[in-house]
Amino acid sequence: MKRFNNPAREKWLEILKRPTQSLEDVEEIVKQVFSEVKTKGDLAVAKYTELFDNFKLNDLRVSREETETAIEEVSEELKEAIKLAKSNISKFHKAQSTERVSVETSPGVECWQEKRAIQKVGLYIPGGSAPLFSTILMLAVPASIAGCKEIILCTPPSKDGKIDPAILYTAELCGVTQIFRVGGIQAIAAMTFGTDSIPKVYKIFGPGNQFVTVAKQYATRYNVAIDMPAGPSELLVVADDSADAGFVASDLLSQAEHGADSQVVLVSTSEALLDAVKVEIENQLEELPRKAIAQQAIEHCRFISMKLDETALDLINYYGPEHFIICTENEEFYSEGIENAGSVFIGNYAPESAGDYASGTNHTLPTNGYAKQYSGVNLDSFMKAMSFQKISVEGIQKIGPAIELMAEAEGLQAHKNAVSLRLKNLKNK
Ligand SMILES: NC(=O)c1ccc[n+]([C@@H]2O[C@H](COP(=O)([O-])OP(=O)(O)OC[C@H]3O[C@@H](n4cnc5c(N)ncnc54)[C@H](O)[C@@H]3O)[C@@H](O)[C@H]2O)c1
Ligand SMILES: N[C@H](CO)Cc1c[nH]c[nH+]1
Ligand SMILES: [Zn+2]
Structure with missing residues (x-):
């Protein structure tokens, strides 16, 4: 954990550098996998699955029987929790639907805009370090509301080729049309070009590690759209003495446990709060099953003390976090002033986990500073706006x-x- 005291603006770039691998670091392997999947299709997908996921692929597609067995394995309690989350996510995304916009720009010239669903979409569901079935809710629910016809899902297989039952249950619940046990770059390349088994899609959605994120960016060279670069998790919390140090520490650890390359930052005008959160992190970390992962992320965690709220806000907008939690007395100052953030959580009782799972907002969000120019996934991500005119x-x-x-x-x-x-x-x- 590194601590900075009122750092000068010239230092912000260095202090807030993301710990993720860069595009240059992984572009070579991305190019290689794309080139092979393009020419050799399923054979290349199987080759790289064996190399990166240690599994010899025979059948890429998850069968009906496998899904049915998995559905039996998920506890009723978990099914109910997933349904509650689905209901809230549906409510929030249905509310984003817009009416047809129509105007007579000049007498006899009628122009209007209507939205149409993207017909074929590919969802990437991360599964390297944890099976993120909640991401299916975030992608398949708005895809269904939008009216997408084909909803393809790719997710990495475990070492024995299995897919977590909760992933299969949630995919079934949310109307996914086909599921493939393929992850990483090879999954993105397969959905980009299409193979004998995996259909080509028009737009690829979903978060992932840096390999997946760079692969998605690379895919756009081949006539495929992507939602946004949604890489390793990030959280920035701004907190003052009105915050609960234990709550703040739990939020920082919640994103630290995603991966060693997660980035968590705490900004505060209170030295006492920074001290208290440090102690809380040390205590709570001990109890976490994913301590080893979270600890690595916490090692490059930043604690930044700022004299003025105005400069703190400037720094936060400069950084553009994926998630932004506000636990300060003057919460409106930050909520009204924030320009660059994927998703904002306000008050001591709005943990980021709420948005990750069940409040209704989407958790597929821009990372690595892309909150400056990209929105997180929303209903419009699955639609195109078409214009019409009658003269x-x-x-x-x-x-x-x-x-x-x-x-x-x-x-x-x-x-x-x-x-x-x-x-x-x-x-x-
Ligand atoms: N931004 C968002 O909206 C958001 C949402 C959820 C999760 N996330 C992030 O998603 C990420 C999930 O990552 P993950 O690793 O657990 O799962 P993942 O499914 O993204 O990646 C696993 C795949 O990476 C590939 N891979 C692993 N090592 C490789 C190597 N050396 N070379 C080439 N390919 C390799 C493998 O094929 C494997 O299947 C986390 O970083 C998490 O923070 C982000
Ligand atoms: N925090 C992640 C987005 O960066 C999403 C997630 C899924 N499951 C738990 N968390
Ligand atoms: Zn999370």
């Missing part, structure tokens, strides 16, 4: 001369003709 005789007579002039000025005679022919035709009537 009457009056309409083309009104705007036609302007179009003719503009087309001529651009040197595009055929464009002009498309209007002139119509205007002439009307004159001759």
Whole structure:
């Protein structure tokens, strides 16, 4: 854990450097896997699954019987919890649906916008370090609400080729159409190009480690869209003396336990609070089953003491955290001033785990500073906005001369003709 006292702006870049591997670190292997999957399809998928996941793949696709057996294995209690989360996530994402927007821009010129679902989507569900079945809720629920027709899911197999039963149960509950036991770069490449077994999709969604994240970014070179770069978890908490040090420590540890490359940061105007959270982290860490992982992330955790709320807010916007928790008396100052964050949690009783699982908001969020330009997954992520126009005789007579002039000025005679022919035709009537 490193502590900084009122660091000058010139130091922020260095202090807040993410611990994840960079694009350059992993691009070579990404290129290699993509090139082989493109030419050899399932054979290459199997080769890299054996190499990276230690499993010899025969059947990529999860069978109906496997799903049915898995559903039996999930406890009723867990099923009920998943259903409660699904209900809240559905409510929040259904509420994001928008009406058709229509306007007569000029007499006789009617323009409108309608949204249509992306027909084929691919969901990546992380499974290297923990089987994140909650991510299925975050992706398949809005995909179904949007009306996506094909919802493909890829997730890494365990060493014996199995998929966690809760993943199969949740996929079934949320309307996933096909499940493949493939993870990592090879899964992203397979959904990009399509193989004999795995369909090509139009857009790939989902979080993952740095290999998965760079693979998704690389996939965009091949006519596939992605939701956003959603890599190793990040959390920044701003807290003052009104915060509960134990709660703050538990939040920081909740994201630290995702992986050694998670990044957690605490910003505070109170030295006493920073001291108390440090002690709490040390105590709570001892009890965690994933202590070894969390400890590594905590080693590069940053504790930043700031004299002024204004500078603290500047630093937070500069960093652009994936998750931002506000536990301060003047919470409105931060909630109104935050410009760059994936998801914001306000008050002492809004732990990040609530958004990870069940409050209703989406947990697939931009990391690595991408909160500055990307939204987290939401209903619109699964849709395209299409524009329509209907132009009457009056309409083309009104705007036609302007179009003719503009087309001529651009040197595009055929464009002009498309209007002139119509205007002439009307004159001759
Ligand atoms: N940003 C978000 O919205 C969000 C949400 C949930 C989880 N996450 C993050 O997702 C990540 C999940 O990572 P994970 O590792 O547990 O699962 P993962 O499924 O993302 O990655 C596992 C796969 O990585 C591949 N891999 C492992 N080592 C490799 C190597 N050396 N070379 C090439 N490929 C290799 C393997 O094929 C394996 O199947 C965590 O970092 C977590 O913080 C982010
Ligand atoms: N915190 C992760 C997003 O960065 C999501 C998650 C899933 N399960 C638990 N947490
Ligand atoms: Zn989490």
